[in-house]
Amino acid sequence: MSKDTLRPYDGPAGGWGALRSVARHLGEQKIAISGAKTLLRVNQPDGFDCPGCAWPDRDHTSTFEFCENGAKAVAAEATKFRAGPELFAEYTVAQLAEYSDHWLEQQGRLTTPMRYDAATDHYEPVGWDAAFALIAGHLNALPSPDEAIFYTSGRTSNEAAFLYQLFVRAYGTNNFPDCSNMCHESSGTALKTQIGVGKGTVSLEDFEHADGIFVFGQNPGTNHPRMLGELRAAARRGATIVAFNPLRERGLERFADPQDALEMATGGATRIASDYFQPRIGGDLAVVKGMVRHVLERDREAVARGAPSLLDRAFIDAHTTGFEAFAADALAEPWATIVEASGLAEARIRQAGDLYLACERVIVCWGMGITQHLHSVATVHMLVNLLLLRGHLGRPGAGVCPVRGHSNVQGDRTMMIWERPPADFLDRLRDVFGFEPPRGPGLDTVGAIEAMLAGRARVFFAMGGNFAAATPDTDATARALRRCDLTVHVATKLNRSHLVHGREALILPCLGRTEIDIQAGGPQGVTVEDSMSMVHLSAGINPPASGLLLSEPAIVARLAQATLGPRSGIDWAWLVEDYDRIRDLIARTFDDFHDFNARVRVPGGFRLPNPARERRWTNPAGKAVFVPCPVPIDTPASRVRLAHGAQMVFTLATIRAHDQYNTTVYGLDDRYRGVYGERRVVFAHAQDIAALGLAPGDWVDLHSAGEDGVQRQAPRFMLVPYDIPRGCLAAYYPETNVLVPLSSMAEGSRTPTSKSVPVVVTPHAPHAAPVRPRQRDIPAGVR
Template structure:
């Protein structure tokens, strides 16, 4: 058995049914309560759910979809995905106590499924596996921090350590984390943004001056047209469906662009609407454009070309000329570049009939209140940055930036992944941010750019990095090229993971491995000055407070803030360490311990630091206490573009052409409805009609026939890159409504197929959504051809 990737055994329980007719509804209610009550008691479960996403409650640990600015449901401001995430965290019927780790060796745990690992419950004590040992054993917090400090201080350079961050970290813990890491002396701060929306951050920063959404929550209700690209909100951000439903009932038209037909884009039955429950849900999509995988730029370019055609027919009636002339640059070059393309070529490339593209353009031809939202379906390809540049071109033509009801809206995948970046978790910090750190905390931060996720894995594999510290996440399964990443982790001297629950990355460790169990979003957090709260930033830039509401499952847990501070004290708490890293002495009569302990005692002091360092956080402690939080400044939202020339930029982009050889398919990885990122809640994907199994490959029925395969045949998947073939074993073929030449599989099972070097240009994001594969029946070595 391969001990790097999840077990390759099938459950033997696959049942394929017709996909659901609508998203959410009564089934979502039943599933939400089932998951919650299966893991804990009624009182604890109800207390958690009723406080989820409330203004005086806690922020959902799942997606980053914003809370409504005004009215919120008093009892159910959450979705099925959020309820599952909370149920996973508050579980009390099982705990991953030292007894569990004593019962199983690390190798035996590696043979368990990721679902099984997650179901063991919360980790209750610090655990350590030492060189040559087969079991994780309990360890005191002091010994854990002493071991970490010893390893860090023995490095030849701070750059031999990597400090990863998951989106789950709060603003407070993320800011304190980056402060420690930069005091330690490195910018090696990869984070989960590197694997998901980094292409968004690069493209929007270049074209609009800010890598964030330019819309507010209320803009959705005021839009005339919303185009959803490369996103499946029914599974990945279900609460977004409520906003889409409100928009539809206000007269908005919705265009959906996706290779798969996803029920969450088609129809929504609001569980809190008596009307929906009695007479049926709201139809969401008015026009569904089923593009081929990674052909979105061709579609967007065709839309731009049609708009310019229409403008020539009726000058001044289609484009927003006043906006273009006053607020943008590069229009003439962009317009000229379109002459090298033909509409028929672009339509053929994306696989959408030209008449459908014209129909879509007709829907937003005469309005500026036009929102385009997107997720990883657009960000995880080689040409993702250019594709998003073309998306911005389309919005700029319409003047749909900086107006009510219009704008660019990336849908972030993990709660507070955006906030972490805002408060300084980035391997490429801006000079002005480092200058502020220097001014406030009296030390010289490192200036050289650090390592992102992909570069970190390569550096670990090459022996250039010796220590990995992970603040949350499941690094090995989240990154591409799973076997390569596992080999890299096993070459390290030390791996440390701050976690709530066990995952596979804990089991793929360095010579020494440490797990530090932390409080979750749902847990009460009591420190020296009393109960503390944290804050998070939503995908629309709202910063709001979050309070734990239940007691932690173990008294041995520490908050992320406390863990970071204790690690900093142990690592930086001696004169040798300060002198080695050119740290200035602390203020008179203040010891290293006192400096860090003050942050733990009262999180207001961390927020004071954020206010002094990060623009837009004026009166942070005052404003974050206002129910619902506050919007941080957003230049594009008010037509202030912090680009090189102070204007929004039109860009010239050339679509990639994807020529598949006989027998090849373009594969994208997707989530099932029973997972969040790498966390698996179960084996059902009811919206797509899949029950009891995850190792499936969705294909067009004609591709199945032409490859000589059959429904539910057992096959292996292969990808070849630079002469090396990677294989994902044992998948079942499932016919599905997907374009010819395309395939879809669940991740992380097929991350093994994505080469570490196959990344998006400029953003270095793994190309998880466009992997060329071949398929062989199990037991057959050569790929069959069409």
């Protein structure tokens, strides 16, 4: 095992390490001075919204709030490097496909619309008019609009998303797979049923009042660094912060705020989690149900001795339904089942229950460590059940907080980028725009892959994202995309998906969030919605990377005009001359966006209403619903282990490294986990490594052990000992997405189960499937 690859990290999250990392990334992109100036305009009233995560800023009128990953996202977009026609002339697509995701990212900004030439295996420049004519020709030649798929990334603005869904529904389909299908669909599914709103109920102000913050399946130090500021402030005023995560993560332990002069000068840090629980992967449902059972038992004891109830009986009686059946189910769940499924001792779970009981105002946060399992929807239900017991919804300092990923993933769904739109929205669309929208359900992400594989979908259009790498079972996804007649990707930078193409293919370069968007009506701003339902303006400040770039709204408008012509009755070109016109249409379509243009120009924007926050329940029950959720015993994982007998079967969770955001790889280091210059690593308990007869630093192959019988393999990963429960593994995506079965989805939400993949580990076989070259193995390419 190389000492250069593995170096234990003993410092806090943030601190000087974060500042050095950002300085290095700015230097690598040749924007050290201009990049620093650009960072000062992130999330400002006269600047742009961070193109990274959806965590809100405390005050969009405040001074710069440092965020390491946000700075990397800004640097990546503002880079001086260009991936222009010269790059595509030098390399065939087959040659580009041999390079790492990091190398592709490092080539810089796309500058020119490109069309794939099958005869030469090169992308070649194409004019915008010709590109739109090609797409329109394919779309209009399809026997049914449902043979086209329209994917959406969470970076798309509200204006672009609204025009996109309007065009696609006018075209005639609801095929809107999007990144929500792969991340927080389980959250929205559970919350919508249980409390009537598929979003979180808290604001940043609630973090000031909470005396208990329970964080499940989330690593904010890497995925949402700005959240650490809120956790740090809460910890410093004495709030209880409880972390539940199979991996020991530095960002949940200690944090040094780079903007705190004293901490930076003294090398100090703030302890974040007061208590840290490490359930086995997928054990959260059992943990929370055990906490619920403990609370109910303690309540019975209190009432029996004449003490006040520990539950908020008034809230339960007035605002909930189903409590008695739920309580009976929770009390009947055997502790032996809870302990076995959770991987925690009964005493530890009871300790977590006591921590909950000691708090008067509780916020529960969670990430994809909760949402990407077979029983994810049930787990979210159980988290809400826990809050309902003591009335921790609809009052200051309490509520649910699903922590979203991409910067406008929540806004896209608000704009109805959704394959199952409600009837009342379709009625409004009909009334406002004068056409009858399609009523049948469309395809989600997994359904879209299945349809392309089966030949039932022939055109794939992606508004951003990296579909071929982000999806489960990436080999199957690649086969699906290659069966298409046409694949189109709107993007700012080159990524893996552009190299996994249909018989014809286009890459359409667009403006980034940091860049000035000039239309006929002058400079334009777009809007985004953060994960706490705040809507605000974003206006770029940098010159465009190329004079040929179009904005996403302009791309949608020109495609709509080319495809639909006058039959839609919508003047698309007129709409994109001034984005206020788009916002006026949004206001006519969605009541919550009334006076949109005026309200969004107030510094900081405005918050969308959240009925559950006001204890108004808009679900069919008319109340918040207690949902019984049995702890599953007969699971795919247990059946796979039984089938493999003495062979060790592990549960693998796919995770991010610190130098990446979603599938975008900024660098090859994972500072907090002590890994440098290597991405093909698998984290395992030291005793499991020994039980395999292997040693730290050995190279192994990972094999899927799913019930579908398909043999999937991810070769050549270095074993790294880590603080993780026995029987559990973690490795980075997208490298391990190939192991996630396409057929394995969360019950109720169809989210791929990327956090609970049964795998078998074997010593690396030299004849295993080839591995793409690592960055350091590749000679310097065109930049």
